[in-house]
Amino acid sequence: MEILTRYLPILDWGCRYRADQLGDDLLAAVIVTIMLIPQSLAYALLAGLPAEVGLYASILPLVAYGLFGTSRALAVGPVAVVSLMTAAAIGNLGPLDMETKIVAAMALALISGVMLTLMGVIKLGFLANFLSHPVISGFITASGLIIAASQLKHILGVDASGHNLLEVLIALGQHMGDANFLTMIIGITATGFLFWNRKKLSPFLRSLGMGAKLADVFTKAGPVAAVAATTFAVYALNLHEQGVAIVGHVPQGIPALQLVTPPWDLMIELILPAFLISVVGFVESVSVAQTLAAKKREQIKPDQELIALGASNIFSSVGGGYPVTGGFARSVVNFDAGAATPAAGMFTAIGIALATLFLTPLLYFLPKATLAATIIVAVLSLVDFKSLGRAWRYSKSDFLAQAGTITLTLLVGVEAGIIAGVAIGIVLVLYRMSAPHAAVVGLVPGTQHYRNILRHHVITSPHVWSLRIDENLVFANARRLEELVLGAVAENKNITEVVLMCPAVSFVDFSALEALEELNQRLEDAGVRLHLSEVKGPVMDRLQRSEFLQELTGEIFLSHHEAMLALDPERFGKEA
């Protein structure tokens, strides 16, 4: 593939664009635009930013993803978890006025965008492996709970916030008395309606004989209906004069493009949160894109996705927005609506831009309680405690990683939660790696096969000790291998020969090489020779680049049986 096409997939699909695809893309764009408007406003409020920032974050990023992305259906923009992480990152900077908060959010998107792009260019996509499934799923569950709790203040019409579930709930408890009755009616009704809309509307419409596809469109329009109805109610009944909080004045028009240049120390403070947002956003987004691509037997390219998400975030910052990533719900809607190419996203961007230009006055009377209801219904579907039960049944250590992530996210906050999850995951991997899979082996009588002495009835030699190593030797398990061998030699003073059987070793790193050299030296000090058998070709090639083979006190045998014949001919000569 040519370099330009590789980095700009639009050149690939763009020149093969057909008229029938245009129709599909336009229809998908209209549906997604309708869905995105209330979501964008709501998530911006969740991030602690003015509602219009959510709209700005839903225009240019979509264009950028259209240019650079490899998924046909992925729809980028503000999403719940990243908005929560943005709120936490900005909150950690201390009390700020709104103008500074916006600058910080733009800076966060810019730094995150540059990081993602760099990671894509130097192919660091594998870093996403730091986030294991249990950790990311635990993190999303906990984030969903925090987000839902944090939105209760809008439903109750009180002022209460915090960085973790505990703080949020305590603040809510303290302000319970200030609850506004009208706001509660709007909030609870909207939440109830949206839950009913999500679970029951589509089956109900189909029971009336409506087609499944059309019923689905009605369901997707539910949030817009809730927005329209409650906005009209506030306007008609002047509810905002009775304490119902509304979105209020949303500036009409699109802000001038600009590159934020926040002070250096602010940038430094944002590096860690930006990195966490980048990795979480990338993992989320790639997972959505892969799910949708597989349905059409298409492929996405993770490293190019990093570049696309990076560009989306840089564009978001330049356009006055905040960190974005690929969202699950909107991408599925885009896919189901028949989006044929990434052009659908670009048309959606035009739709949002038009809405920002012309529809914002209509949002004046939109009650915040309705937006909170939208968020609550959306995020509660992210909460998944079943996974915890499945992890418990499958593996206690994976359960630990997931439960640890959930607990720390809920009790301390999102950044602590995700870092703890990553740390637990890495510690678990190293722990598992630290005990090398290995078995002491002996000869199965009548054959030339060597098997685990614990599982088979086998012949062993009194002075030759054979250990089969069942995995690669790397720094994490090299030290334990040494302990294993030295322990056996210390316990059995008859041993004069140790043979390591290496049929499953396809890699020996430098630490393991040094451990083998040390082992050889220490065994020599103890009067024991060290041999190897069945060493694979590539491993042998690499060992030849060191002095190990010269220093080795024993020999290298092609087969383990040859080794036993040479080292204990009396016993093994007659058996074979």
Place this chain on the structure above:
Amino acid sequence: MEILTRYLPILDWGCRYRADQLGDDLLAAVIVTIMLIPQSLAYALLAGLPAEVGLYASILPLVAYGLFGTSRALAVGPVAVVSLMTAAAIGNLGPLDMETKIVAAMALALISGVMLTLMGVIKLGFLANFLSHPVISGFITASGLIIAASQLKHILGVDASGHNLLEVLIALGQHMGDANFLTMIIGITATGFLFWNRKKLSPFLRSLGMGAKLADVFTKAGPVAAVAATTFAVYALNLHEQGVAIVGHVPQGIPALQLVTPPWDLMIELILPAFLISVVGFVESVSVAQTLAAKKREQIKPDQELIALGASNIFSSVGGGYPVTGGFARSVVNFDAGAATPAAGMFTAIGIALATLFLTPLLYFLPKATLAATIIVAVLSLVDFKSLGRAWRYSKSDFLAQAGTITLTLLVGVEAGIIAGVAIGIVLVLYRMSAPHAAVVGLVPGTQHYRNILRHHVITSPHVWSLRIDENLVFANARRLEELVLGAVAENKNITEVVLMCPAVSFVDFSALEALEELNQRLEDAGVRLHLSEVKGPVMDRLQRSEFLQELTGEIFLSHHEAMLALDPERFGKEA
């Protein structure tokens, strides 16, 4: 083994103690005591503490190790690298008066001691695997260089210090003009003598007909001779009145036992350095203990060693000392001198205690330049650039880890260096793990064996795609496996069956399970069935604890050939 004996190895060797061992232990103790006195003073100065703190750190820790340790020869006490790390940790607290510095050093030993003990009790010794061979060796090399450079100020008689090589060298350059001529003469002579002593004295004495053992004793006494000679020179010639810096008044007697209770925020700041000191100290110490134990075919127990080192540090703190660990040189001396049991260490403690009680007045005129010379000669033997060359030849990525650790330690400081080394090591492991070893396989004609299609001439099916997985499936490689399979299916639209051949998979973690479930789902969406073959018993047992086997669209085959016979009978039925 009974619980008491397990945690108190002294009960094991203590009740079998024999008179001939007493003689051996006493001799070893005398030799180690003579060696330890100048070292203890010198390392305390290196840590930025008064000289006597080094003596205090060489009394109680030796008793603690004697009670809890499993190595017969290990000698604990102040060592170069840990002293440098202590200096860095205290330096990071900002400018402090000497009294506060001592409290901080005692707190560091206490926190580190508690951490080590806890790690031993809950068996976290595997955490030491975080420090790979290339990283620890790079770290020690860089530390050796920094220490040597930092001691030049004492040799020159100027005031210059810094946290990394750059800072130290710049400070030295700036103060070059203040150099004291007499100090330089003492320093350079002592350094020259000690180098000659280390390299040439023993061969020279042996060429005169002296026995190797006795020649070795003379060599070990070299530093004491240098101390005695230069101290006498200063005293006799009143050199301290001409600007030669001396140790000065060292309090006579042993401080009362006490438990430091520093302010809470100081404790918090010391947690990270204490952890780093604990891990580096443990890795160093265990490596020395293992080397010596192997020579006598004895065994050490790493988790018990953690407890012993923990107790040593707690005792050090209580006795007015600073962080300690097992030292290489002194342990070798102890071993060579014939130490028969850990009682040798206890006798050494008595020796140092007596010296602290009665000999400190003799140290008044000891020039600091002599101590600096002792340190320089000791640490330059730690510097090992050859390892870098070997790593380069063996594996570029291990070279990167080592070079990165050296560079960051030299240019930024010890804490940054060790953290960067650990991080590079973990990233490399995850990177290596992220590309699963796997091969597309086909049937070797005339056999029932399936081999890599890239290496063998084999028969494949147009619609069945077989992938042999050559390692355990864990979170780090699960995602890549998905990409691999989905990529193959996206590129070849004929594929309707995917068979994963799992003879080498002995572990599937929860992330990998979820990845397999997702893969199954996505392949189903693409109209492809997923099968497994040759799944090991333990893996099967574990998979049965999940819903994966019910959801699996395909089947589980005992052998891969059975799978091919079932899925493409036309082609494979006639071949076998």
